[in-house]
Amino acid sequence: MPKNNFTRTALTGACLLAALTLGATPAIQAATPVNTAANKASAKGQAFNQLSHQFIEALWLLDPDAALYAGRYEQAAKLPLPDAATRARQLAFAEDWLQRFANVDEAKLTVNQRTDLAQLRNKLESDRFYLGSFREFEWNPAAYGVASALDLMLSTDYAPLPTRLRALSERIAAIPAYYRAAQASIKNPTLEHTQLAIRQAPGNVSVLDDVAKAGQSAKALKPAEKALLAERIAAAKGTIQGQIDFLKGLEKELLANPASARSFRIGAALYEPKFKLDIQSGRSAEQTYEKALAAREQLLAQMDQLADQLWAKTLGDAPKPADRTAKIGHVIAKLSERHVARADFFKEIRRQIPVLQDWVVKHDLLTMDAKKPLVVRETPVYARGVAGAGIEAPGPYRPQDRTYYSVTPMDDISDAEAESNLREYNHWMLxxxxxHEAIPGHYTQLVYANKSPSLVKALFGNGAMVEGWAVFSERLMLESGYGGNEPEMWLMWCKWNLRSVTNTILDYSVHVKGISEAEALDMLIRQAFQTEQEAREKWRRVQLSSVQLTSYFSGYSEIMELREARKAQLGDKFKVKAFNEQFLSYGSAPVHVIRELMMQR
Incomplete structure (x- = not known):
């Protein structure tokens, strides 16, 4: 999965934003124009373009961290403080801009502008919801961390290293105040998010060590600057250790008195509005859950037929169970024995990337840009503990920067746990x-998103579209003949697709229906054929996130519906590559928005 609203994922909730004098004229000059599509807009349409531009520039002043992830570094030295005053300014900002956008006359806008306006409103309504109702800043200690932005500044050549180090030094100087504000904000934490914060905290120290090493080796820094940087890093590391002690104190209290801990389950009252804002689907959360139940049955029927087809090949003369679930499970378990060695896991991932790119090009599925760098790396410590793999892509202001395909290593797990992981990511599943993660999934989609003529749609991306495309791309590849149309590959694809469907069922069942850990693990292991290690990691993930797991199936199902509608509309004129490239040309807009834009052409 990709990371954050600006292509870096948002599992920790709304950004905690910095101060801004509301209504002031932004001082930052945009590096990329907004709404550059060749529309002959009316005077009011042109006024909307300017208003959108003003909003985005004001947002970067309000939120330097979000600006970094979008590729804007003018305020890189500023570390936003997660305090009550900042949140009050953020809420006032959202209310102010919602009113400004409410005054826009939609009748005078083009369809592209109307859909941009809807995205901007949704972003602001979402910020208001997270601050006013969801209030994750009170109960999720893992929402507080400084490593990601520091790592991004250090590893991105947006300026000469000495300039970046000076900005890093200023940002690091604010870390003690940052964690004081964080501790004051935490009111009623969950045990699970507290433990995640403890696990991720050492990653903040390791990034500071990287900055220290770069600072000492930088010849252009004056001795006094190096000394000041070293002093600030030492103070920051002491603060982070204090934060770890604070978190461990919270954990001790919560373990001693479990009844005092807030539940990780967000409940029905928060789930439905969060789903509406995050997923932006034409369906409600409950309707999506019901649709997923039906999709699960369709997949199981297909898997039943494939298991019959593969039984003799995989299990010989062994008696075939009458129970469908047991039969499918036996075939998958046998096939899963074929997997890469633990020591070769990363090597095999790196080997496959150019193979996938060659397939996409040779089968005319998409136009690929071979110049866009993709780096496979181990997930940084500060980002571990939620998902096993993810893409970290550059923002639209700096599309030339590296995209990281981060995979969590199996260094700190037992041989049995590693074997369980490797069976899950067997020869076909890997x-x-x-x-899904790389080609033609997240990596490819985010390269296209950065080329969108609408900066709004590129910046304020919809997670269901992003994840939905990645799931759709799996089917796209198999439909083109990838895997030789072997029943083994199709069975494993069904298992993988069943995972996306089950994600929705699991997330809704846990957060709304309140199912137990035992029920969840049975759903994942017995009913969805996942290995125990994979299932336990998913159980951890559903405790640490909400709604995001529904984005895979929600987005995928809507893309499939759009493709069928487009086929019916175009008939013999429908072309796979044309559909794919047109779909991706709209940035990361919600699927229903893309449908409106595609179907009216």
Whole structure:
């Protein structure tokens, strides 16, 4: 999965934003124009373009961290403080801009502008919801961390290293105040998010060590600057250790008195509005859950037929169970014995990337840009503990920067746990993982998103579209003949697709229906054929996130519906590559928005 609103994922909730004098004229000059599509807009349409531009520039002043992830570094030295005053300014900002956008006359806008306006309103309504109702800043200690932005500044050549180090030094100087504000904000934490914060905290120290090493080796820094940087890093590391002690104190209290801990389950009252804002689907959360139940049955029927087809090949003369679930499970378990060695896991991932790119080009599925760098790396410590793999892509202001395909290593798990992981990501599943995360999945989609003529749609991306495309891309590859149309590959694709469907069922069942850990694990292991290690990691993930797991199936199902509608509309004129490239040309807009834009052409 990709990371954050600006292509870096948002599992920790709304950004905690910095101060801004509301209504002031932004001082930052935009590096990329807004709404550059060749529209002959009316005077009011042109006024909306300017208003959108003003909003985005004001947002970067309000939120320097979000600006970094979008590729804007003018305020890189500023570390936003997660305090009550900042949140009050953020809420006032959202209310102010919602009113400004409410005054826009939609009748005078083009369809592209109207859909941009809807995205801007949704972003602001979402910020208001997270601050006013969801209030994750009170109960999720893992929402507070400084490593990601520091790592991004250090590893991105947006300016000469000495300039970046000076900005890093200023940002690091504010870390003690940052964690004081964080501790004051935490009111009623969940045990699970507290433990995640403890696990991720050492990653903040390791990034500071990287900055220290770069600072000492930088010849252009004056001795006094190096000394000041070293002093600030030492103070920051002491603060982070104090934060770890604070978190461990919270954990001790919560373990001693579990009844005092807030539940990780967000409940029905928060789930439905969060789903509406995050997913932006034409369906409600409950309707999506019901649709997923029906999709699960369709997949199981298909898997039943494939298991019959593969039984003799995989299990010989062994008696075939009458129970459908047991039969499918036996075949998958046998096939899963074929997997890469633990020591070769990363090597195999790196080997497959150019193979996938060659397939996409040779089968005319998409136009690929070979110049866009993709780096496979181990997930940084500060980002571990939620998902096993993810894409970190550059923002639209700096599309030339590296995209990281981060995979959590198996260094700190037992041989049995590693074997369980490797069976889950067996010979076939590992290929599907790389299709999903890299080519033509997240990596490819985010390259296209950065080329969108609408900066609004590129910046304020919809997670269901992003994840939905990655799931759709798996099917796209198999439909083109990837995997030789072997029943083994199709069975494993069904298992993988069942995972996306089950994500929706699991997330809704846990957060709304309140199912137990035992029920969740049975759903994942017995009913969805996942290995125990994979299932336990998913159980951890559903405790640490909400709604995001529904984005895979929600987005995928809507893309499939759009493709069928487009086929019916175009008939013999429908072309796979044309559909794919047109779909991706709209940035990361919600699927229903893309449908409106595509179907009216």
């Amino acid at each position: 290929q599907i993982l790389n299709i």
